[in-house]
Amino acid sequence: xxxxxxxxxxxxxxxxxxxxxxxxxxxxxxxxxxxxxxxxxxxxxxxxxxxxxxxxxxxxxxxxxxxxxxxxxxxxxxxxxxxxxxxxxxxxxxxxxxxxxxxxxxxxxxxxxxxxxxxxxxxxxxxxxxxxxxxxxxxxxxxxxxxxxxxxxxxxxxxxxxxxxxxxxxxxxxxxxxxxxxxxxxxxxxxxxxxxxxxxxxxxxxxxxxxxxxxxxxxxxxxxxxxxxxxxxxxxxxxxxxxxxxxxxxxxxxxxxxxxxxxxxxxxxxxxxxxxxxxxxxxxxxxxxxxxxxxxxxxxxxxxxxxxxxxxxxxxxxxxxxxxxxxxxxxxxxxxxxxxxxxxxxxxxxxx
Ligand code: NAD
Ligand code: TYD
Numbered sequence: 642x643x644x645x646x647x648x649x650x651x652x653x654x655x656x657x658x659x660x661x662x663x664x665x666x667x668x669x670x671x672x673x674x675x676x677x678x679x680x681x682x683x684x685x686x687x688x689x690x691x692x693x694x695x696x697x698x699x700x701x702x703x704x705x706x707x708x709x710x711x712x713x714x715x716x717x718x719x720x721x722x723x724x725x726x727x728x729x730x731x732x733x734x735x736x737x738x739x740x741x742x743x744x745x746x747x748x749x750x751x752x753x754x755x756x757x758x759x760x761x762x763x764x765x766x767x768x769x770x771x772x773x774x775x776x777x778x779x780x781x782x783x784x785x786x787x788x789x790x791x792x793x794x795x796x797x798x799x800x801x802x803x804x805x806x807x808x809x810x811x812x813x814x815x816x817x818x819x820x821x822x823x824x825x826x827x828x829x830x831x832x833x834x835x836x837x838x839x840x841x842x843x844x845x846x847x848x849x850x851x852x853x854x855x856x857x858x859x860x861x862x863x864x865x866x867x868x869x870x871x872x873x874x875x876x877x878x879x880x881x882x883x884x885x886x887x888x889x890x891x892x893x894x895x896x897x898x899x900x901x902x903x904x905x906x907x908x909x910x911x912x913x914x915x916x917x918x919x920x921x922x923x924x925x926x927x928x929x930x931x932x933x934x935x936x937x938x939x940x941x942x943x944x945x946x947x948x949x950x951x952x953x954x955x956x957x958x959x960x961x962x963x964x965x966x967x968x969x970x971x972x973x974x975x976x977x978x979x980x981x982x983x984x985x986x987x988x989x990x991x992x993x
Contacts, residue, residue, distance in 0.1 A: 642667035644714040646699050646747065647721025649678035651834045652771065652868055656720060657683060657692060659872035667691040669712050671705075672721065673698045673739075679982045681973060682833040699743035705750035716767040716879060717751055719744065722806075725837055726775075726799045730931060733798035740802035741809070744770070748813045755819060769879050770810040770823045774864070774889065775800035777825070779934035786864075786938035789825070789887045796932050807887075814885045822882045824875060826890040827939045831868035831959065832966040836977060839863075839898060840960075843905045844967045845974055847920040848913065853906070857929030859899030862936040866892035867959035870952040877948045888948075891939025894956040899924075901960075908964040 643660070647653040648670035657668050667690070672678045674696055686692040693712075697704045699721050721743065723729065723736045751768050758766060777787040778794030795804040813819040834841040843853050874890045882888060896904075906920035944950045954962070967974060976982045 642669055642712060642714050643716045643718060644669045644671060644708065644712065645718045645720060646671050647678075647719075648672055649674055649680050649682065649694075650720065650724070651677070651838075652829055652871060653720040654679070654682035654833050655831065655868045656718065656872045656875060658685070659869055660876065661686065661689065661691050663873075663876060665691065667693070669693050669695065669708065669714060671695045671697055671699065671708065674983075675723070676983075677724065677835050679833070679835070679977065681976060681982050699747050700738065702746050702750055705747060706753065709750060709754040715762070715765060716769060717747070718769045718771065718875065718879065719747055720771045722771075722803065724799070726797045727837075727930060729797055729799035729802070733802075736798050736802040737805075740799075741805045744806035744809055748809055748819065752813060752817055752819050766820055767879055767884070768810070768813075768819055768821045769875065770807065770821060771875065772807050772823055772825045773800065773803050774825050774827045774891070774937050774939050775934065776804040776807055777937075780936040780938055782936065784936075784938075786891070786940040787825075787889060788940045789889055789943055796934055800934075820884040822878050822884065823887040824878055824890050825887060825939075826871050826874070827864035827866050827892060827937060829866055829868040829871050831963050832970070833973070834868070834963075836974065839901065840905065840963065841967065843902050844909070844964060845978070847906060847909050847923055848967075850915065850917065850923065852925040853902055853920075853923045854925055854927045855899055855902055856927060856933060859902070859926065860897045860935075861933060862895050862897050862938065863901075864891045864937055864939050865894045865896060865901070865956055865959075866890065866952060867954035867962070870954055870959075873953070874944060874950050877950045878944070881948050883947075888944045889939045889941050890944060890950075891941040892952050892954075892956065892959075893941065895936075895938050896956065904960055905964060908961060912964060913968060
C-alpha cells in the first residue's frame, strides 16, 4: 500500500480515486481536514477496503511514526499543503507550518522508517513530493517556459513555503540518501475543486448570477492542466522516475485569466443559458493581487522524453468536462458553500 497525505483535498481526492481505479493498490489517506479537506469527494470509496482514512496532521510526528510502523507503506505521496495564494497573503503562518514544518516532519518520519526497512523494501521505497511551478517565479511575455533547471524565484508566501519544502526534500536525498522524487506542476482544474480558486469560483458565481471577480487586467497567464492528467503523471513518475530527479508537469495550455473566464461563461451560456443574458455580463475587474505573478509556463518535455507522459485532455475537452461536472454535482457545491461538508466526518464515522 501507499500513504498519501492531503488525500481529501482537490488534487489528493482525485489522486486517491485515480490511483485505486488504475492500480487497485490500497491507499492510507492522512489528512487534517482543514477547510480544504472534503471527504465527500471520496464518498464513492466509502465501503472500499482499499481506502483507509486517518484524520491527522503531518506535523504530528508520533502519529506519523505509528502509521508507518503499522501500515508499512512502500511509498509516500506527499500532497498535503496549504495551497491558496490569496490566503497565504492574508495569513502566511499556516503555510510555513504545514508546507515547511509539515514536510520536514514527514521527511524525518520517512527517513526513520526507511532506515529500518529490509534491503529490498529499502531499495524500492519512494517519497514523492507534489509541488508547484510557482516556485520558479514569474515569466515575462517572451521568456521560455520553466524547465527543471530554472532558478527558484518564489514571490508569494505560498510559493516561498513550497520552494522551502522542495529544498528540504532535495537535501534529504543528498544528505541522507532518502529516495525522493519531486514533481512541479502547473495550475490544475477539474472535479472536486474548492470554489475559492479561479475556475470553480467563476462557475459557481456565474450560476448564482454573482460578479465574476477578475484581478487587475486579467492578462495574467497560467498553464492549465486537467487534474486527472496530473494524477496520471504522478503515477508514472512514482513508478519509473529516477530517484533524486525533479519533473515538471504541464498541459501546454497557456491562457490569460480573462480568456479562461470568458470560456467558462460561453460554456455555461450553452449548457445552462441564463434568461437575463450571457454570463459574461457578470465579469467585474477588481483590484489586483499584491505581488501577482504575471505568467507561468511549463516545459514538460523531460517527462515526455524520459517517461512518455503527455496530457490526455486538451484545454477544450477538460474545461467542458469540468463545467459539466459542476452542473451535475450541485449537491457537492451546495454542501461546500453551506459548510455542511465539514459535518461529514461526524455523520459518517462517529458510529463506526
Ligand atoms: P487543497 O488545498 O485543495 O488540499 C490540501 C489538502 O491538504 C486538504 O485536504 C487539507 O485538509 C490537507 N492539509 C492541509 N494541511 C494539512 C496538514 N497540516 N496535515 C494534513 N493534511 C493537511 O490543495 P490542492 O490544490 O489539492 O493541492 C495539493 C498539492 O498540489 C499542494 O501541495 C499544492 O502545492 C500542489 N499543487 C497544486 C496545484 C493546483 O493547481 N491546485 C498545482 C500544482 C501543485
Ligand atoms: P488561483 O486559482 O488562485 O491559482 P494561482 O494563483 O495559484 O495561479 O488563480 C489563478 C489566476 O486567477 C491567478 O492569476 C489569480 C486569478 N484570479 C482572479 O483573477 N480572480 C479570482 O477571484 C481568483 C481566485 C483568481
